[in-house]
Amino acid sequence: MTAQRIDGLALSAQIRQQVAQRAQACAAAGHPPGLAVILVGDNPASQVYVRNKIKACEQTGIRSVLEQYGADLEEDALLQRIAALNADPGIHGILVQLPLPRHIDAHKVIEAIDPTKDVDGFHVASAGALMVGQPGFKPCTPYGCMKMLESIGLHDLRGKSAVVVGRSNIVGKPMALMLLAANATVTIAHSGTSDLSAVCRQADILVAAVGRENLITAEMVKPGAVVIDVGMNRNAAGKLCGDVDFEGVSEVAGWITPVPGGVGPMTIAMLLVNTLESCERAHARP
Numbered sequence: 001m002t003a004q005r006i007d008g009l010a011l012s013a014q015i016r017q018q019v020a021q022r023a024q025a026c027a028a029a030g031h032p033p034g035l036a037v038i039l040v041g042d043n044p045a046s047q048v049y050v051r052n053k054i055k056a057c058e059q060t061g062i063r064s065v066l067e068q069y070g071a072d073l074e075e076d077a078l079l080q081r082i083a084a085l086n087a088d089p090g091i092h093g094i095l096v097q098l099p100l101p102r103h104i105d106a107h108k109v110i111e112a113i114d115p116t117k118d119v120d121g122f123h124v125a126s127a128g129a130l131m132v133g134q135p136g137f138k139p140c141t142p143y144g145c146m147k148m149l150e151s152i153g154l155h156d157l158r159g160k161s162a163v164v165v166g167r168s169n170i171v172g173k174p175m176a177l178m179l180l181a182a183n184a185t186v187t188i189a190h191s192g193t194s195d196l197s198a199v200c201r202q203a204d205i206l207v208a209a210v211g212r213e214n215l216i217t218a219e220m221v222k223p224g225a226v227v228i229d230v231g232m233n234r235n236a237a238g239k240l241c242g243d244v245d246f247e248g249v250s251e252v253a254g255w256i257t258p259v260p261g262g263v264g265p266m267t268i269a270m271l272l273v274n275t276l277e278s279c280e281r282a283h284a285r286p
């Protein structure tokens, strides 16, 4: 068997096109969607991520404002900037690129964002809303993974077994909650899981979100399973790769997402969706 690819580039292009149309309608009504992106310090990976997000905004008609600060920015100064952006009616989404320098408490900073502008979905109010099934912003990476499942006809996951490897607050945990909300029977695996292979082999849907090259190999995958690779790693040759042994697993899985060109572009697309929806909601409020 050779797995079919779920093409994150193509799917994200479709989503971006829809966002662009709706953003144009917002602009025509006098309120173009606006995203503020805050970057503190000079982490090279963060600079690339931020650049890609800003570029995606430009291409879809979302106004982006980049606020860039040196690594010595005081926490209080950052909190004041967030307060100002919270109060700015032209800004519908606020994104603070992580990681922040050590002297700044990232938790405090995220909690300072108005939950109605928390387009990354990292605020505890957003996490709580996801937990109890209330409306709120969903973290972009797992949200994008759910869209990938929907794109192959998997809307209701009743009767399916899903395994998420990784339990971070930004990927693993919200991923598990979204799969649960779609009626999958969900297992979360992590560094304390024994016999990871046996756990993974149960999965009709396997999501790898660890950050370790080739962690998921063919013998860990149930024949025909859907394998979503969230991981972003550099191999020995400096090439971007995921957590899944793509070649080997492609021989066993039914569907697989590539890296690059899989979850990464979907993450950015869902950031645009969240920002647009924030704008639409803000202007629908009396």
Ligand code: NDP
Binding pocket: 141, 165, 166, 167, 168, 169, 170, 171, 172, 189, 190, 191, 192, 193, 196, 209, 210, 211, 212, 230, 231, 232, 233, 263, 264, 265, 267
């Ligand atoms: P974290 O480092 O926060 O979490 C990694 C998780 O993997 C932890 O829960 C950890 O377990 C678990 N883990 C580590 N080693 C093992 C192991 N041997 N077996 C099973 N589980 C293990 O990472 P993130 O969730 O932030 O990111 C995960 C990956 O996804 C990274 O490669 C990151 O770059 C990528 N990523 C990609 C995005 C995209 O847009 N494509 C967006 C965000 C992240 P424990 O909790 O026990 O320590």
